[in-house]
Amino acid sequence: MYGRPALPPDFVSLPYANPDAPKGGRIVFGESGGFDSLNPFIVSGIAPAGLTAHTVETLLGRSLDEPFTLYGLLAESVVTDEARSFVEFTLREAARFSDGSPVTVEDVIWSFEVLGTKGQPRYATAWNKIATVEQTGPRSVRFTFKAEDRELPLILGLRPILKKAQWEGKDFTRSTLEAPIGSGPYVVAAFEPGRFITYAKNPDWWGADLPFNRGQHNLDEIRYDYFGNGGAVFEAFKAGAITSWRETNPVKWERQFDFPAVQSGEVVKSVIPHSRPSGIEGFVFNTRRAIFADWRVREALITAFNFEFINRTLNGSIPPRIDSYFSNSPLGMTPGAPAEGRVAELLEPFRDALLPGALEGYALPVGDGSEANRRAIRRANALLEEAGWSVQEGVLKNAEGQPFTFEILITNGADDIINAATIYVEGLKRLGIEARVTTVDSAQYKERTTQYDFDMTHYIRSLSLSPGNEQTLYWGSAGVTEPGTRNWMGMNSPAAEAMIATMVAARDQDDFIAAVQALDRILTTGRYVIPIWYSDVARLAHRRELKYPDRLPLYGDWPGFQPEVWWYQE
Incomplete structure (x- = not known):
């Protein structure tokens, strides 16, 4: 957003990711409540946790170690002028959806338009500032803006890219239990509305070797189990059914984490500092x-x-x-x-x-x-x-x-x-x-x-x-x-x-x-x-097989940290 990116063009991985992290294993989260839709992009329905983060990708990816800096993901390059009056993205030739079909400029344009006109209100603000959209090459698309907004190239770089063909003849605004076809590292493997959803690593994921992704998305399976309330989730964690728990109450952290799995070392207590605003x-x-x-x-x-x-x-x-x-x-x-x-x-x-x-x-x-x-x-x-x-x-x-x-x-x-x-x-x-x-x-x-x-x-x-x-x-x-x-x-x-x-x-x-x-x-x-109160640290209790790098990002425990840079190791 300001100045130059911290990482050089030939960076190996994000500074807080372990490029040599082992692959495999699973993590199980617990959630309160339920879900009744697999479309997280619209107002109606309740989507399950993790759906967008694990299965859908964006043109650019965010580093949690800088206030607001993005690096190439689906896009191999981005061009803008000094005034940032336009932005042009060129897609990577290798970019593929989970069904093997290529990610195209047509998919990008359609995704931006349908989200901006039929998606949640947060997408409309940027869409309404776009004057023209044009395909400028086999894999390139340019957005020209009608309002001065230096953040727009970055905002557009973070828009989810969906497969246009999946939605032909369907009402995008209606809740559905059909999972979106994305290009991300995981696919929806199994689910039962309101009870659980499991994401499995796509063995043919196109982006596994990108520098931005090295050391990320290391787990083979990510599962979210749903319970009636937070107390039930915590009991499931104590029993071993849930493998990671984020504790927000510091008194509970000190007084209630003495159950046998903690005493034996099967469960590890980790404190993750951060430098972000309280919100x-x-x-x-x-x-x-x-x-x-x-x-x-x-x-x-x-x-x-x-x-x-x-x-x-x-x-x-x-x-x-x-x-x-x-x-x-x-x-x-x-x-x-x-x-x-x-x-x-x-x-x-x-x-x-x-x-x-x-x-x-x-x-x-x-x-x-x-x-x-x-x-x-x-x-x-x-x-x-x-x-x-x-x-x-x-x-x-x-x-x-x-x-x-x-x-x-x-x-x-x-x-x-x-x-x-x-x-x-x-x-x-x-x-x-x-x-x-x-x-x-x-x-x-x-x-x-x-x-x-x-x-x-x-x-x-x-x-x-x-x-x-x-x-x-x-x-x-x-x-x-x-x-x-x-x-x-x-x-x-x-x-x-x-x-x-x-x-x-x-x-x-x-x-x-x-x-x-x-x-x-x-x-x-x-x-x-x-x-009320805020915490200047995150308190994560997790099975000892779940590990994370010693080098922590500026944002600490923030979306993009767990499970993205975590790995499983016996």
Whole structure:
């Protein structure tokens, strides 16, 4: 995205992959919930884990050791101009789908168009910025852009390439249990909807000897088993049915990993550090609901969230709190500090529309750590009164006499989140607020969040060191009414969209960082999410036969790390 790739043209493998890793073996993951579709590219249906990552390839592949750098995969070369007003890809002559047919320019053009017009909303943003598409050679295709966006060549390089002939005469927008024909290292070997899916290594995979792939995709079989909840998955791991487990609770990591397989060394505990942003996780307000439209109400509910007590109760106070969307990285704002320099310049034109703290400085409220949290409750009560709410006979009501009540929607099996929400609900009673926790299965959860049919829900957005076009899908105003975006909070901020436009147009790192820091201030002071905690390490427990390189990537345990660079060795 900026500067030059870190690896030379004749690189042997990615720096965090072991080119001499042995081949063979299997890994078994456990998932909560289920799936009912094998089309992961559309809004309808729930696709199984790993389908795109293991079976479908893109024109370029991402290195996890650089903020945003791509190397050739299906494409042997990429050409663009200094302004990045176009991009031209030339396919590798050897590129093949799993059925042996060649990957063609026709497949590329069709994939881009069908995803951009019929796929999930995240694909449409880039497609709508393309002015023309033309085949420029037997294996070459050029995309010319109608909008300035320096990230577009990279975004297009990461679009999945599907086989056009497979979909002729079929409705791409309908859920199906027919697996897509991809060119990736694995094929779907067996599945039972809602119970399991197995991916088997394709012995004729065309890309096994590419430098980008050396040391990757070493396992013969990758399997995902589905269970009713996270507790059942953990029990299956303890029993040996699951061979890798990602633990998010640091207290559980310390206290519950003493079962016989750990004591005997059959299971190994690995801690993987990373240098990526915290992202945002917590409870998101649906501002489409009138009850959450006032920022003072949202600030009051953030203030009433007793983070210090909840974190100590559930996590032993080990994980730090998320300060802002890009905290734990140079892209994050400094909590409490006023905007300065280029950041202040970018925000100044929107001064009248920004919420308090964006320019002056903002930090999350801090509780006293007690269960009562009286000082925070008093502050929250004052904010609610400013917003027109008052306690009447022990119940918080507005001027029309309507009580303050809402639902927190959570998917089944998210035990830590359910526990945090339950403690929060009890604390809200001190304000006269009646909140309730509702748990639903994964299918209902997806349907309701797709349609924004919730008051408050659990929310996660992982963010990279090179944010770009995807931020429009996360925070763009189209998501206020358009279903299926990731703008669950329903925010409509011209200032945020202007910062995103500045980010993707930036030509040097300083301007880019300033734009992201400005966006971070807009998002954080928007009070759209009650932030909880994040982990600056990943905690992976796995069978001792499963191994990974000593050299870890910049992004640590991130999609593309496990199982991609792992191997099996007795």
